[in-house]
Amino acid sequence: MNISPWGENSEEAVRAFEQQIGFxxxxxxxxFLIKHNGARVNKQTFFVKDLDQEVLLHVLYGLTNEQSRGLTLGYWLAEHDEEIGEKELVIGHDPGGHQILLITEGEDKGVYYWDHNHFFAKSREDEGDTYFLADTFTEFCDLLKDHKPATV
Known part of the structure; x- marks a missing residue:
């Protein structure tokens, strides 16, 4: 994974965040949060099978960010409080603002691409706007590949 991390966190900071969110x-x-505290992702893509689409990942949120509160997990949890489940967390986004969703428990546990603004036709036509990517965060990171610009 080619990233520019934002720093580190302590085990205690992550534990305090878990207590705050209740899971x-x-x-x-x-x-990842302890070692990197989020990151800018450097030209890495992942494939969304259900959309038949390669997507460029832009950011993975951290607990804190000196540049912008909008790059933190807490900000996006508050922003989407009514739209996501109890044990779910928005953990990053692509350059278009579509988000990466982590479901931490239950039969749908895993990492998903969330087309919450229905950019893709499939999201407008079907009932769902989340697309399964991986069972775990590690598996999601393993999906990331170097972006290869289209040649003309």
Whole structure:
């Protein structure tokens, strides 16, 4: 994964965030937050099978960010409080603002691409606007590939 991390967090900071949100984060995602505290993603893409679409990832949110509150997990949790489930967290976005959703428990547990503004026709036509990507955060990171610009 080619990223520019925003720093580190302590175990205590992650634990305090979990207490604030009322649920535990998956261990692999916790370790990402401790080691990197979010990151700008450097020209990495992932494939959304159900959309048959390659997507450029832009940001993975952290607990804190000195540049912008809008790059934090807490900001997006408050922003989408009414739209996401109890044990769900918006963890990042693509350059168009479509988000990466982490569902931490239940039969739908995993990482999803959330086309919440229905940019893709399939999201407008069908009832759903979330598309499964991976069972775990680690598996999602393993999906990331270097962006190869189209040649003319």
């Amino acid at each position: 535990s984060l998956p261990e692999d995602y916790r370790q």
